């Protein structure tokens with residue numbers, strides 16, 4: 695179950711980030727990102743956490759640039775397996791039937807801009823010519839993966855992210871998507887809970903350890 699959801703989320707997430715060079719090796723999805731601080735992402739369920747950790751520790755990338763995301767129902771268990779690595783945070787993999795997400799309009803004076811091409815939707819809310827909130831959704835078959843949902847600090851708690859999520863879901867439904875998937879940061883979690891998204895699993899985020907200074 696986690697295996698299937700993780701794979702489906704990763705496919706959409708990779709499209710949203712334009713990280714399209716990936717392959718599955720020994721139960722671990724290896725996404726070759728190629729950025730200086732993030733050369734690679736290893737994604738796996740807890741069952742394959744040890745393999746993913748070994749891959750990260752034995753690859754040729756600079757310290758701190760190999761990242762892992764491991765799904766689990768028990769964070770302490772995964773933390774023990776990933777022990778030599780640096781634990782960064784725990785996110786939560788969430789899902790929803792897109793048509794069940796409550797719909798919401800952007801409040802005045804914010805203007806909604808939806809830019810949709812097949813498989814990729816970008817939404818912005820603007821005021822005074824500036825972006826106040828934005829988000830992206832990648833559509834992959836029947837799945838739509840939300841990513842980079844953001845509201846600029848002066849515009850928070852006015853319902854903008856809720857309106858962004860609503861516009862993204864509408865556009866994804868128009869493209870034939872049925873199920874929403876996303877990985878929520880601790881900061882984003884209350885937003886998605888307020889929109890009735892359901893938890894699938896925790897996603898422990900780690901990376902190879904940087905050398906200690908001093």
Ligand SMILES: CC(C)(COP(=O)(O)OP(=O)(O)OC[C@H]1O[C@@H](n2cnc3c(N)ncnc32)[C@H](O)[C@@H]1OP(=O)(O)O)[C@@H](O)C(=O)NCCC(=O)NCCS
Pocket residue numbers: 827842843844845846849850851852853854855856857877878879881882883884885886888
């Ligand atoms: C998370 C974030 C996108 C929320 O944006 P926002 O425009 O302020 O959210 P909304 O005003 O639409 O909030 C909708 C609901 O979400 C919940 N919510 C949002 N922010 C919350 C917070 N800081 N604390 C508690 N609940 C919160 C509330 O239920 C809120 O409804 P209410 O204001 O009527 O109580 C914004 O704080 C942000 O950009 N954070 C940094 C980036 C980030 O973490 N993005 C999420 C990545 S997964």
